[in-house]
Every structure is written in structure tokens, then in C-alpha cells.
Amino acid sequence: MKQNSMLAMILAGGRGSRLHELTNKVAKPAVSYGGKYKIIDFPISNCANSGIDVVGVLTQYESIQLNSYVAAGRRWGLDARDSGVFVLPPREKADVNLNVYRGTADAISQNIDFIDSYSPEYLLILSGDHIYKMNYAKMLAYHKEQNADATIAVIEVPMKEASRFGIMNTDESGRIVEFQEKPAEPKSNLASMGIYIFDWKQLRKMLVADMKSNESSHDFGKDIIPAMLADGKKLCAYKFKGYWKDVGTIDSLWEANMDLLDRNNELDLNDSTWKIYTEDAVALPQYIGPDAEIDKAFITQGCIIEGSVRNSVLFTDVKIGAGAKIIDSVLMPGAEVAEGAVVQRALVADGVKIGKEAKVGSADSEHIELVSKRVKGVE
Amino acid sequence: MNKALGIVNFSGNHIWVEGLQPYRPIGAFSFLGRYRVIDFPISNMSNSGIDQIQVYIRRKPRSLAEHLGTGRHYNINSKRGRLHILFAETGVEHDIYNNDIAAFRENLECIRSATCPYVVIAPSYMIYAQDFNELLQTHIDSGADITLLYHSTDDAKEHFLNCNTVNLNKQKGVLSLEMNRGTAKNRQIFMDTYVMSRELFLDLIHKAHKTSSMYTLADIVSASCEELDVRGVSHRGYFASITDFKSYYDANISLIDFKTALSLFEDEWPIYTRTNDSCPTQYFEGSNVKNSIVSDGCLIEGTIENSIIGRGCTIKKGAVVKNCVILPDVTIDTDVHVENVVADKHAKITHVKEVVADPDDPGYIRRDDVI
Numbered sequence: 137m138k139q140n141s142m143l144a145m146i147l148a149g150g151r152g153s154r155l156h157e158l159t160n161k162v163a164k165p166a167v168s169y170g171g172k173y174k175i176i177d178f179p180i181s182n183c184a185n186s187g188i189d190v191v192g193v194l195t196q197y198e199s200i201q202l203n204s205y206v207a208a209g210r211r212w213g214l215d216a217r218d219s220g221v222f223v224l225p226p227r228e229k230a231d232v233n234l235n236v237y238r239g240t241a242d243a244i245s246q247n248i249d250f251i252d253s254y255s256p257e258y259l260l261i262l263s264g265d266h267i268y269k270m271n272y273a274k275m276l277a278y279h280k281e282q283n284a285d286a287t288i289a290v291i292e293v294p295m296k297e298a299s300r301f302g303i304m305n306t307d308e309s310g311r312i313v314e315f316q317e318k319p320a321e322p323k324s325n326l327a328s329m330g331i332y333i334f335d336w337k338q339l340r341k342m343l344v345a346d347m348k349s350n351e352s353s354h355d356f357g358k359d360i361i362p363a364m365l366a367d368g369k370k371l372c373a374y375k376f377k378g379y380w381k382d383v384g385t386i387d388s389l390w391e392a393n394m395d396l397l398d399r400n401n402e403l404d405l406n407d408s409t410w411k412i413y414t415e416d417a418v419a420l421p422q423y424i425g426p427d428a429e430i431d432k433a434f435i436t437q438g439c440i441i442e443g444s445v446r447n448s449v450l451f452t453d454v455k456i457g458a459g460a461k462i463i464d465s466v467l468m469p470g471a472e473v474a475e476g477a478v479v480q481r482a483l484v485a486d487g488v489k490i491g492k493e494a495k496v497g498s499a500d501s502e503h504i505e506l507v508s509k510r511v512k513g514v515e
Numbered sequence: 516m517n518k519a520l521g522i523v524n525f526s527g528n529h530i531w532v533e534g535l536q537p538y539r540p541i542g543a544f545s546f547l548g549r550y551r552v553i554d555f556p557i558s559n560m561s562n563s564g565i566d567q568i569q570v571y572i573r574r575k576p577r578s579l580a581e582h583l584g585t586g587r588h589y590n591i592n593s594k595r596g597r598l599h600i601l602f603a604e605t606g607v608e609h610d611i612y613n614n615d616i617a618a619f620r621e622n623l624e625c626i627r628s629a630t631c632p633y634v635v636i637a638p639s640y641m642i643y644a645q646d647f648n649e650l651l652q653t654h655i656d657s658g659a660d661i662t663l664l665y666h667s668t669d670d671a672k673e674h675f676l677n678c679n680t681v682n683l684n685k686q687k688g689v690l691s692l693e694m695n696r697g698t699a700k701n702r703q704i705f706m707d708t709y710v711m712s713r714e715l716f717l718d719l720i721h722k723a724h725k726t727s728s729m730y731t732l733a734d735i736v737s738a739s740c741e742e743l744d745v746r747g748v749s750h751r752g753y754f755a756s757i758t759d760f761k762s763y764y765d766a767n768i769s770l771i772d773f774k775t776a777l778s779l780f781e782d783e784w785p786i787y788t789r790t791n792d793s794c795p796t797q798y799f800e801g802s803n804v805k806n807s808i809v810s811d812g813c814l815i816e817g818t819i820e821n822s823i824i825g826r827g828c829t830i831k832k833g834a835v836v837k838n839c840v841i842l843p844d845v846t847i848d849t850d851v852h853v854e855n856v857v858a859d860k861h862a863k864i865t866h867v868k869e870v871v872a873d874p875d876d877p878g879y880i881r882r883d884d885v886i
């Protein structure tokens with residue numbers, strides 16, 4: 137297989153601290169989503185499906201699990217010759233001391249040698265913690281067509297939410313004229329998705345300069361993009377239509393899972409032309425017991441259901457005891473709910489056990505309850 | 516344990532599963548929605564530390580070869596281990612000479628060149644969990660020439676009719692192998708599983724061929740019981756033999772009971788299969804599913820009771836699926852009622868609104884059929 141002209145680098149070093157205990161031990165891209173996936177399966181599968189052969193994954197925070205997970209490139213079919221998923225944590229080099237990645241741009245700068253070894257024409261920068269399906273080959277075609285120096289994928293967000301995002305202001309041709317990070321009074325509703333295509337040679341020069349700067353925070357959004365705009369470079373916005381979610385909080389992670397219950401959900405994980413690949417769990421098929429009740433649910437292998445499940449998403453190996461009720465909830469891999477317990481509007485973390493007849497969550501809470509520790513039941 | 520070469524044998528000419536077998540060998544049959552029958556013997560070997568495995572295919576190799584691939588999903592060491600797919604050269608469907616001995620002879624070099632001192636031979640058409648390492652140790656400790664695995668049943672009058680039984684003396688010595696003709700309730704069903712030295716195995720292949728071109732491995736072992744020390748070891752736990760259509764249906768349905776399933780599936784004894792990368796199953800509003808096994812990738816809106824649903828099936832609104840074994844990628848359309856039926860891969864039931872068979876004589880819907 138011939139090596140693609142575009143190499144992808146996935147930024148997966150962030151903790152995602154607003155996910156609280158879920159990211160105590162793993163980085164946000166390693167958080168489970170959608171029954172059987174991890175968030176990072178999405179960008180990696182997108183790369184694989186877009187015909188990108190080499191993917192670098194930049195890890196930093198609590199990276200052990202993520203490192204071993206993404207290193208098995210076979211999972212996404214990225215294991216041919218000249219192909220692979222490479223884990224890139226900060227490392228000590230002959231001429232520089234070990235430095236943590238100081239920002240998103242610095243993470244790329246510290247791996248210039250890795251990128252150079254493939255001599256790509258284009259570099260694709262991705263976030264490891266977004267859920268979406270996207271064909272990057274189409275974005276590259278657009279980048280070439282526009283003859284752009286950089287192309288940034290954008291998505292239209294509701295105007296009232298625009299101040300939460302990095303907003304791109306464009307002219308009629310789609311060229312970016314201004315970039316505003318979380319503007320109080322946004323001028324447009326085109327939010328940056330954190331997906332960039334650069335001409336590698338150009339970006340390389342800028343990164344080398346940026347590394348030396350003391351004022352820079354070494355961040356794409358804060359430093360590199362504004363510098364390029366100031367330089368009069370041609371930056372184009374590539375409009376993406378479809379499902380895209382940045383799951384920063386427990387509420388939004390819950391919501392993104394709940395979206396899957398919608399019959400017409402845009403993410404459509406069942407699309408056989410754009411499969412999302414993930415770890416192959418050794419598990420039984422789903423066992424639905426004689427007295428189980430299932431009404432609107434997204435359930436995967438290894439689950440054993442003897443109670444009732446309504447409007448909920450159940451991940452691999454979840455067990456629901458007889459008479460237990462699961463309502464409007466998300467149960468992560470290996471969670472167990474004992475007989476007669478009630479779980480409502482809650483997100484139960486990996487492997488957490490909820491005891492007999494215990495009650496967690498409530499129907500009218502403002503936020504989704506995160507259950508990350510064992511809940512004792514009636515003995 | 517690389518003391519033993521694992522050999523997965525195919526079903527003989529006396530076994531024929533109506534409906535499904537014309538399309539593929541029994542080892543490639545879908546089982547419990549997400550497995551294939553052959554996943555069980557290969558996982559048993561892999562879990563027992565056997566990483567030199569030969570799978571013999573007599574006919575219709577496509578689906579089996581596709582499923583087995585490189586064998587990586589069976590957790591076999593990718594450098595030192597090997598899953599070797601070997602073909603019976605004639606490949607003729609009803610050729611009475613196309614038997615296991617002929618296949619072994621065809622690939623004799625591969626058996627000769629193996630370095631393991633023992634062979635463990637298991638069938639690709641029976642479902643059970645067994646630690647072959649333990650069985651081999653029993654074999655070595657006993658000093659027997661051949662060790663056979665059997666399962667005691669009180670149900671031999673109506674079931675296991677195409678299987679052999681082991682005729683044992685009081686010391687568990689095997690006197691002969693005899694076809695089960697349903698004449699008695701209590702029988703020791705031969706699980707077509709053998710342990711012996713590789714040297715003896717090669718001898719038997721030679722001897723069988725010299726005796727008759729129709730002789731199978733079971734025939735020659737049975738004929739050798741007098742001169743060799745052949746012993747039986749009793750198997751405990753779940754056992755099913757897929758040797759006719761009803762037994763295929765029954766084996767699937769029997770495992771819906773979770774307690775029964777636990778006698779086959781144990782945490783320390785994983786059953787591996789090939790991933791299909793399907794997404795989880797979606798149950799829509801109004802779905803009603805009870806006492807069933809459901810695989811991933813399904814869209815379910817109707818009623819399912821006491822059934823097995825394969826990967827990627829669609830059960831539409833108002834549909835009722837009862838006591839059925841539904842193979843992967845089947846569609847049961849709106850308001851269609853199916854009961855006591857095996858629906859083969861990719862079938863679509865849409866025009867006929869009711870397919871109800873006798874529970875003692877389950878129906879079969881052909882692969883790719885649109886009815």
C-alpha cells in the first residue's frame with residue numbers, strides 16, 4: 137500500500153477534568169461512549185475510512201491505557217506496511233531535555249522528526265475527544281481546490297451557543313477573515329471543530345519559529361491560526377454537516393449517548409459504509425431474561441438483562457438484576473445493578489456496582505448524577 | 516502446552532443437516548447469533564495452550580475459510596502458533612471416499628512435519644467446553660494408547676441419532692464404537708474427540724487406508740479396540756452435537772436458559788469469534804423482548820420471545836418472533852409472525868404474514884430467500 141500524502145496527528149493528551157472521576161485514571165479520549173466504543177475510536181476510524189495510513193496519537197495525561205489501546209493499529213485496519221497508529225508521548229531527545237507538551241502546537245513541534253520521516257505533503261490535526269463521522273479525503277480535496285494555506289473544519293452552531301466556541305468569521309468565498317476564541321458577542325455561528333489541514337512545509341516553518349517564542353502559549357487556536365491570519369495567509373473554512381459533539385461534561389456525555397436512541401440520529405453507527413472500529417470484546421451475546429422489559433434502548437454484547445430498561449444506553453457486560461429499573465441512564469462497561477434497584481437520570485461509571493434495592497439519580501434533577509463509587513444496597 | 520497438535524475434523528458422510536448444510540460445512544453454521552460452531556473446538560484448543568491447529572475442510576470452504584482467516588482472533592500466538600486450513604482435495608460433495616482419512620492422507624506431510632508428540636482431535640460440529648491440557652495429562656498418566664471423550668446421556672433414544680456411542684467395560688476401557696440407533700435411553704455418546712500420540716495417529720491413517728478406502732478414523736479406532744488400549748473419559752458440562760436439523764435448532768434454543776449457558780461459558784474459558792464491527796443493537800419504542808439472545812447490530816421494534824437473533828437483523832413493528840433461530844442479516848417485516856422456524860442468512864420475510872411450524876418439526880427459511 138502506498139503511503140498517503142496526508143498524515144494525521146490526533147491530540148489526545150487532555151484530561152477533560154469536567155468529566156470528574158471518569159477521567160481520574162484515563163484521558164478523555166479513552167472514555168467509553170455509545171455502548172462499545174471509546175471516544176478516540178471515532179477520529180481513528182475516520183482516518184482509516186478516509187484512506188489515511190499513518191496516524192500519530194499525542195498522549196500525555198494518564199496515558200497508560202490509551203497508549204496500549206491505540207497501539208493495536210490492527211483494530212482499525214491500520215497495520216499494513218507503511219501504515220500504523222503511533223503513540224507519541226513527550227520524550228527525551230539527545231539535544232533537548234524532556235518537556236511536557238506545552239500546548240497543542242508544541243505537541244506537534246516536538247514530533248517534527250516523526251512527521252518528517254514520512255515526508256507528507258499535508259498534515260491533518262485532529263482532536264481525540266470529539267464524536268463525529270467525517271471523510272477527511274473530501275476536506276483535503278477542498279483544501280487543494282481552494283489552494284489554501286490552511287483549512288479549518290467548521291460547523292454551524294446555534295447562535296446563542298456560539299460564545300462557547302472558537303468562532304470563524306468568513307467572507308463570501310469561505311475564506312476566514314477573523315478568528316475569535318469564545319467571543320462574548322459572536323459575529324458568526326461557524327464554530328471551529330479543531331480539525332485543521334496544513335501544508336506541512338509551511339506549518340513546519342511556523343512551528344519552528346513558535347517553539348522559540350517566549351510569548352507564545354504554543355496553541356493552534358491561540359497562536360498559530362492568529363499568526364497565519366496576521367501574515368495574510370489563505371485560511372479557508374470547510375463547512376461540515378452532520379453529527380458532531382464535544383463531550384466536555386457529564387451532562388453532555390450523557391446527552392451524546394442518549395442521542396443514539398433517536399431513530400433518526402445523524403451519527404448512524406449502523407452505516408456499513410463508514411463503520412467505527414473498536415476493541416473486540418470477548419463477550420456473550422445479549423441475554424434478555426424471561427421477565428425483562430426493554431423499551432427504547434441501545435444495548436451491546438455481554439449484557440444480561442433481567443429487569444426493566446427504558447430509554448437507556450447499556451455498555452459491554454452490564455448486568456441488570458430482576459426487578460431493577462433503569463430509566464434515562466447510561467451504564468458504562470461492566471456496571472452491575474442488583475435486584476430491585478432503581479437508576480434514573482444517572483451515568484454509572486465502568487464496573488460500578490449498585491446494590492439491592494438502592495436508588496440512584498432522580499427524575500427531576502438539574503444535572504445527570506455521576507455514580508462512580510459502589511452504592512450499597514439492602515444486605 | 517505445545518505437546519499436542521490440534522486437529523479439527525469435519526463431519527462424515529453419515530451426517531447431514533437439512534437446510535443449512537448445502538450452503539456450508541457445519542463448522543461454519545452460525546451459533547447463538549454471534550458465533551460459528553467451529554469457534555468452540557478452536558477456542559478449547561487455544562485456551563488449552565494448543566497453538567498448532569489444523570482445520571480440515573471437506574467441502575464448501577468459502578464461509579469457513581473466511582471466518583477462520585489467519586486465526587488471530589482465536590488468541591493463537593501469531594509467530595510461534597499457527598492455524599492451518601487444510602482441504603480434502605476431491606471436494607466432491609457426496610463422494611463416499613471423501614472422508615477424514617482421505618483428507619489426512621492428502622495432507623500427510625503437514626502431520627508428519629509437526630513436532631508435537633501428541634495429537635488432540637476434535638470435531639467441528641459439536642459444542643462443548645473442555646480443557647484439552649487436562650485430557651492430555653489424563654491420557655499420559657493412564658498409559659493408554661488412545662483416549663476418547665464421551666458424554667453420558669439419558670436421552671439417547673430420541674437424540675444423538677447420528678452419533679457414535681462408546682461401548683465401555685467397567686474399567687472405562689473402550690470395547691468398540693457403535694452407531695446410536697436409539698435403542699436405549701442411557702448411552703455414552705462419543706464426542707468424536709481423541710487423544711493419542713502423533714506416531715499412532717499416523718499408523719492408524721495408514722492402517723485405515725490399507726483396510727478400506729471408505730474407512731474413517733472412527734472406524735479404524737473401533738476396529739483397533741482389541742489390540743490397543745483405548746479408554747474413555749467422561750465429559751461434564753454442556754454438550755450438543757449438531758448432526759441433524761433438529762439438533763441444530765435444539766442446541767441454540769437450549770442455551771437461552773442462562774443457567775444452561777453458564778455450564779458452557781465460563782469466565783476463564785472465553786469462546787473467541789471473528790468480530791464483525793457491528794454497532795450495538797437498537798431497541799425502539801414499543802419493542803417487546805423476552806427470554807432471548809440478541810446479537811449486536813440489530814434494529815428491533817417488534818416482539819421477540821424465546822428466540823436467538825443473529826447479527827444485523829431487523830425485526831419490524833408488529834412482527835412477532837417466537838421460538839425461532841434467526842441467522843444474521845435477516846429481516847422480519849411489519850406484522851409478520853414467525854414461530855418455530857430457523858431463518859437462514861439474509862432471508863427477508865415480508866409477503867407471507869405467517870410462518871408457523873410445528874414445535875417438534877421446526878421450519879426452515881432458505882438463505883437469501885424473500886418470501
